[in-house]
Amino acid sequence: MASSDDFEQSVVKFTLSRTGEKVCIDLLADKLVFRPLCQQYSTSLGDFWAHVLQHPNNYPVYSHTYKKLYRMGNKYELQLRVDGVTLRVDLASGCLTIKGSHVIDWAVSRFPEIMNGYLKPPVTASKELREQYTKQEVDSLHQEQKKYYKKYIEDWPDETLEASANVLDAGKTQQYYEAIDPDGFLKGSDLETHNPIADLLNEEETKQQLKRLLSGSVIQGSVMYRLWKSTLNLWFADKDAKVFIVTPHIDSVRLTDICRLFLNNKLTASLEMMCVPVRNAHGRFADVQRETMKKFSPQDQVLLEYKVFSSVVYPLMDIMTSFIAMTTDNKAKILLTNVHFDKACFQTANSATVLFEKIDRERFMKEFCGNFI
Template sequence: MSSFTNGEPVIEQNIKEFIYSKTRECVFVDIQTTSSIKIVPKIKHGSIVLGILWVKVLQHHGNYPVTKYPYKKKIDSKSVYEIVLSLEDVVIIVNLKTGLLEIKGRFVIEWFTRYFQSVLNVYDGILKETCKPEKIYTEIEVKHLDRDIETNKQYYANNWPDEALKDGVSVFNVSSNVLTSVDSEVPLELQVPDEKDLDVMTQEEVDEQTSTLAPGSVLDGVTLHRIWRSLLNAWCSSENCSISIATPRIDVPSLVEICHFFIKYREIVKICAICIPMQFDGTKLGVIKQDVLKEFSSSDQIFIEYKIFTQFLYPLNTFKVTFISSLNKDGIVDVLATSGDFTKSGFSKKSSNLVVYNSMREDEFKSKYLNPIMD
């Protein structure tokens, strides 16, 4: 079987397809030296989502779980977060801020061509466990390695775009002579609300409002919004609540608010599930998540990626109801459900929707709310 497809190595094509299917990001494989291979995101400012994906792939229980392999976190003077995995033959470095993955070592080409595909296959469930590299390389294998290195170097030298080889040209944007640093601050178009700006009700006011919603009531979007974020604030601040959110669509401002409450109470908040389709109304959820991350600091971005976005579930069924819920320690679930959306338009004064607030046992909540969406 040929190791090249459509003019590029099969492994490189497989990596591109793997990354795109998971994140909708585009990458390229950079082999500039015989001791280093980089998988580089094409997006100019890098991709935090891609960085988190690489960590999840490596730490998969069938690959290199943290219980069996040594991981280290590096923070340099520019606050660039890196996760470093040291294996017997190679060192793998993931930059969580840019999404860059680098594999370094004397036998990096051999390791990469032999074993990296199995790492991806394990994460995709094709294999149960990654192929473990042999400890000792024979003289013949070393010769083959040297030959493969030269072949790959020649391939990239012959196929790299001439325009990209000019001095001062950024490989991310050949029309620009200046590479924008990934550490540059991105202007915020939407500021994360301060606590004083969050119009939340007291617990007494929340109880009074929700007590009138058991039979259901039509509310304007502004009133719904105030109840919605007041409940989120109350539930997130309680150690006894596990929160679930489901909506057929969402926008940047609403997801920023959700993340704000989760970050505000990060020490105690418990997130059960966040159910949102991957795509709706021609909008990709991945794009919204990327825009949301831009509104937070680097440290908060890591928390959002690890603790919030990892709880996302992506329903395949079409659904039109929207709800937030809280499961308490007694197995009772409080649910605020509405026919509206958790979006700017859904929370507007001109929007009127049915709103219902009920309490039920956990098994009833799953059978009536979660299962119909996720099954």
């Protein structure tokens, strides 16, 4: 392992040779700060550190989650949590901060590899990271989580989720579902579709309508809304499916829909990722989430926090489109649209462009998710 002095000299030489700027390294408690030596701010140095970290040989955006922070509408900081340390790049000042309980050990042993990785041509193999826990510790944690979650599911009051609990149908002994016109549904001929709380399509009808969208179509927003909910319900009911939700704008009602559909399929549902901006047309996502959670019981909130909102990620780039998707084994299914997931786009007769695709899971993760996380 290189000494601390050798490490500092290597960093100084690295930045000077690539940017023409000198840096110094400050040790402050549990963090290291690489800052410009001759000037207070250096945006070029900030961009340089971002490129170094996101280089394909180091921590590329398609396999690592970066958090973007904004000030006055402009991006000013990137954050990455990896190997038990947090790396922060201040894009305005050019400072790179590494924080962690063993930051010196990590920096001296790992940062030279990052610098060397930046200087080499990209490789296709993923970067092997040092484990924070031993395999035995990880297995023990997983077993503990399974035990608590199993007990939570066993204590769940299933009767509250039964369809017969609908107070509007009190006194009825059976629920009835009116089938849709398969040929006219996408054209908006089904009157039930224009009801914001329309019945979900059944499994066969949902698959049939998705198949009709393999070549794309322009449909009414209300039709898209009913199909959107029905598709999520179908995918949440598949125990082997991992569901992805990406949109630039979402309101509390649509977020509530997602939560209720998840709860209705709580034994099988798996939400892998919900990608939404920190702030959108409906305010801060945290506020939308808070408003949504008020609509559920404390017991429901526990499950939603653990299984739904823990999957939320904030995109590394602006989102201009929306989609829901699911993956099973090596396949991916995607329902892609140009509208947002909110009232203005869903509870309307205005048109929505929609396309259903089936592609390989690897391609989906790289070309769809890789652009956002």
